[in-house]
Amino acid sequence: MAYVYDDQNIFAKILRGEIPNDTVLETEHTLAFRDIQPQAPVHVLVIPKGPYVCYDHFAQAASDAEIVDFTRAVGQICKSEGLQEGGYRVISNAGDAGVQEVPHLHLHVLGGRGLGRMLQPAS
Numbered sequence: 071m072a073y074v075y076d077d078q079n080i081f082a083k084i085l086r087g088e089i090p091n092d093t094v095l096e097t098e099h100t101l102a103f104r105d106i107q108p109q110a111p112v113h114v115l116v117i118p119k120g121p122y123v124c125y126d127h128f129a130q131a132a133s134d135a136e137i138v139d140f141t142r143a144v145g146q147i148c149k150s151e152g153l154q155e156g157g158y159r160v161i162s163n164a165g166d167a168g169v170q171e172v173p174h175l176h177l178h179v180l181g182g183r184g185l186g187r188m189l190q191p192a193s
């Protein structure tokens with residue numbers, strides 16, 4: 071599949087500094103910031119700085135350095151946000167079935183309360 075990255079998406083604008091964000095962590099290849107409409111007491115979005123549409127795009131096309139940096143950033147955020155003891159959830163929505171709103175890869179890191187079951191049983 072050919073991935074087409076739209077550099078006018080909202081997270082591309084955040085990365086270019088055109089839109090403000092509440093930064094939690096910034097590393098060489100990764101930015102993490104608080105979701106504008108939090109679904110839990112902790113709701114952090116973790117994005118790679120590179121132009122990747124979704125998780126499988128990143129997993130196939132990113133460099134080892136980007137992947138390591140991104141993965142380590144998630145670990146740092148779980149620690150700094152105090153999520154390790156109480157637990158948390160990491161979600162990445164992709165495409166139509168995943169109901170992805172912003173077409174730049176992002177992980178939602180959620181915690182700070184009981185999150186319930188991940189999905190409702192299929193009917």
Ligand code: 5GP
Pocket residue numbers: 080089091092103104105106107108162163169170171172173
């Ligand atoms: P998706 O449905 O694509 O997985 O989630 C996109 C997320 O981005 C949503 O949770 C939404 O609240 C968040 N979001 C959309 N626009 C902005 C913004 O301008 N700033 C921040 N911090 N979050 C945003």
